[in-house]
Protein backbone atom coordinates (compact mmCIF):
# COMPACT_ATOMS: atom_id res chain seq x y z
CA UNK A 203 0.00 0.00 0.00
CA UNK A 204 1.31 3.46 -0.90
CA UNK A 205 1.62 5.81 2.07
CA UNK A 206 -0.96 8.58 2.03
CA UNK A 207 0.69 11.85 0.98
CA UNK A 208 -1.66 13.97 3.09
CA UNK A 209 -0.69 11.95 6.16
CA UNK A 210 3.00 12.52 5.42
CA UNK A 211 2.47 16.27 5.04
CA UNK A 212 0.36 16.38 8.19
CA UNK A 213 3.02 14.68 10.31
CA UNK A 214 5.72 16.81 8.70
CA UNK A 215 3.88 19.99 9.76
CA UNK A 216 3.33 18.73 13.30
CA UNK A 217 6.99 17.72 13.70
CA UNK A 218 8.31 20.96 12.23
CA UNK A 219 5.97 23.15 14.27
CA UNK A 220 6.18 21.43 17.65
CA UNK A 221 9.66 19.86 17.76
CA UNK A 222 8.26 16.36 17.50
CA UNK A 223 9.76 13.05 16.40
CA UNK A 224 8.25 10.04 14.68
CA UNK A 225 8.67 6.94 16.83
CA UNK A 226 6.66 4.46 14.78
CA UNK A 227 5.51 4.21 11.16
CA UNK A 228 5.51 0.81 9.40
CA UNK A 229 5.37 -2.19 11.70
CA UNK A 230 5.81 -5.84 10.89
CA UNK A 231 3.07 -8.06 12.33
CA UNK A 232 5.46 -9.39 14.97
CA UNK A 233 6.59 -5.91 15.99
CA UNK A 234 3.01 -4.72 16.10
CA UNK A 235 2.11 -7.58 18.41
CA UNK A 236 5.19 -6.94 20.57
CA UNK A 237 4.25 -3.28 21.15
CA UNK A 238 0.60 -4.07 21.83
CA UNK A 239 -0.82 -2.75 18.57
CA UNK A 240 -4.32 -3.77 17.62
CA UNK A 241 -4.46 -6.67 15.12
CA UNK A 242 -5.76 -4.46 12.30
CA UNK A 243 -3.46 -1.52 13.09
CA UNK A 244 -2.93 1.04 10.34
CA UNK A 245 0.79 0.77 11.20
CA UNK A 246 0.79 -2.63 9.46
CA UNK A 247 0.54 -0.91 6.07
CA UNK A 248 2.27 2.41 6.77
CA UNK A 249 -1.04 4.19 7.29
CA UNK A 250 -0.23 5.63 10.71
CA UNK A 251 2.49 7.54 12.52
CA UNK A 252 3.22 7.88 16.21
CA UNK A 253 4.76 11.17 17.32
CA UNK A 254 6.34 12.38 20.57
CA UNK A 255 7.17 15.96 21.56
CA UNK A 256 10.63 16.74 22.88
CA UNK A 257 9.51 19.65 25.04
CA UNK A 258 11.93 22.24 23.62
CA UNK A 259 8.85 24.20 22.57
CA UNK A 260 5.47 24.12 24.28
CA UNK A 261 3.83 20.81 23.32
CA UNK A 262 0.60 21.36 21.41
CA UNK A 263 -2.84 20.92 22.86
CA UNK A 264 -4.95 18.19 21.33
CA UNK A 265 -7.06 20.92 19.74
CA UNK A 266 -3.96 22.37 18.03
CA UNK A 267 -2.91 19.06 16.49
CA UNK A 268 -6.49 18.21 15.55
CA UNK A 269 -6.62 21.48 13.63
CA UNK A 270 -3.56 20.48 11.59
CA UNK A 271 -4.80 16.91 11.13
CA UNK A 272 -8.22 17.98 9.87
CA UNK A 273 -6.58 20.26 7.31
CA UNK A 274 -5.07 17.13 5.71
CA UNK A 275 -8.11 14.90 6.26
CA UNK A 276 -6.30 12.98 8.98
CA UNK A 277 -7.22 12.19 12.55
CA UNK A 278 -5.17 12.19 15.70
CA UNK A 279 -5.59 10.10 18.81
CA UNK A 280 -3.82 11.29 21.95
CA UNK A 281 -2.43 8.19 23.63
CA UNK A 282 -0.77 8.01 27.04
CA UNK A 283 2.75 8.81 25.78
CA UNK A 284 2.34 9.81 22.12
CA UNK A 285 -0.02 11.13 19.46
CA UNK A 286 -1.19 8.67 16.80
CA UNK A 287 -1.98 10.09 13.34
CA UNK A 288 -3.78 8.26 10.56
CA UNK A 289 -6.01 9.05 7.63
CA UNK A 290 -9.72 9.36 8.35
Ligand SMILES: [Zn+2]
Pocket residue numbers: 226245250251252285286287
Ligand atom coordinates in the same frame (compact mmCIF):
# COMPACT_ATOMS: atom_id res chain seq x y z
ZN1 LIG B 1 -0.01 4.53 16.44
